[in-house]
Amino acid sequence: MKLAHLPLRVSIGAFFLNSGLSKRNLEGEAAQGMHGMAVGAMPQLSQLDPARFAKLLSYSEIAIGAALLVPFVPATVAGLGLAAFGAGLVQLYVKTPGMREAGSLRPTQQGVGLAKDVWLLGAGLTLVLEGLTHGRRLG
Template sequence: MKLTHAPLRLSTGAFILNSGLGKRTLEGEAATAVHGMAVGAIPQLRQLPADRFAKLLSRGEIALGAALLAPFVPSLLAGLGLAAFGAGLVQLYLKTPGMREPHSLKPTQAGIGLAKDVWLVGAGLTLVLDSLTHRRRP
């Protein structure tokens, strides 16, 4: 990991790891609510029971957060994971009714929480592009 990637990886990694740790105990109505939002954006997730989905989401966030924090994980790989995760959240924002003003990308008050996740896509792509374009000096 390049030193210049550290602030980006530490801030996003700690945030996502904390989110995943907070979801470890999701059950019942809370798991159903999270699952319901996800199914609205990705209908195929309907095949998973809500409790199982919540556990997988938690584990995925923990794994991604840990990968971003671990200096031995290449920034290219960590960036790809971060960009994919962020893209999933942006898809949730775009497909969930009531998150955007009609015929617009502008978020409603309810959508601000998801709309801001576009920064995760940008951060992930920054890590990927910098990794692909960085020339190592001999």
């Protein structure tokens, strides 16, 4: 792990690990609500029952958090996981009614919580690009 990646990887990794661990035992209405919102953006997820979806989401967040925190996981690998997860959240933001102002990408008050997750996509892509280019400069 590059020293310059340390603040990014530790802060996001710890956040993801905590989020995943807190969802491990999610059931009932909480799992149904999370699943319902995800299905609204990605209808293919309706094939999973809510409890299974919550478990898979929990495991995904734990895996991404661990990949970011463990120093021997390459930036490209950790970044790909983070970028994929971030892209899913951006899709959730774009496809969920009421999250954006009409005809715009600007978030409504309700949508700010999801819109801000675009930073996860950006951070993931930064790690991927850094890993692929080994710090080469543009131009």
